[in-house]
Amino acid sequence: MLTAPATMTSKDITTVSSSLNEGVQALEILCERLLRQQPQSKALLERLLARSRRKTKQCAFAPLHGNRCSACNMTVASAQIQKVKAGEFINCAHCSIFLYHQQ
Numbered sequence: 001m002l003t004a005p006a007t008m009t010s011k012d013i014t015t016v017s018s019s020l021n022e023g024v025q026a027l028e029i030l031c032e033r034l035l036r037q038q039p040q041s042k043a044l045l046e047r048l049l050a051r052s053r054r055k056t057k058q059c060a061f062a063p064l065h066g067n068r069c070s071a072c073n074m075t076v077a078s079a080q081i082q083k084v085k086a087g088e089f090i091n092c093a094h095c096s097i098f099l100y101h102q103q
Contacts, residue, residue, distance in 0.1 A: 030061045034089050034098060041089070041098070048097060062092070063102035071097045 031049075034041055048060035062071035064084045069076055072095040080090045080099075089098045 027059070027061070030098075030100065034061075037089060044091070044096070045098070059097070061098045061100060064099045069095060069097065069099055071095050 031045065034045060045060055052059045059071075062069060064070065064076065064081065067075055067078070067081055069092040072092060074092065074094040076084075076090075076092065076099065080093075083090050084099055084101045087101065089100055091097070092099055
């Protein structure tokens with residue numbers, strides 16, 4: 001859980017606001033890219049986004065870290081890893097989150 005200091009300056013507020021805006025823009029870009037590549041994934045994306053709104057720590061997307069899902073830390077199959085590295089989105093077999101390659 002995020003906690004704010006007792007007193008926040010306008011600079012602190014601007015920094016937090018800017019950081020949140022960047023996160024929202026990144027999420028929108030990932031959503032657009034996914035739906036261009038896999039239009040059939042729209043229903044799952046909507047469910048994951050709804051779930052992420054209820055849970056503060058989770059999101060519909062997570063980068064692949066090595067051979068693991070960065071959301072649940074489970075190992076991803078090597079064939080799936082190759083797809084992600086080629087620019088495709090895959091779903092984690094364990095948590096269903098869309099995985100992508102972070103460049």
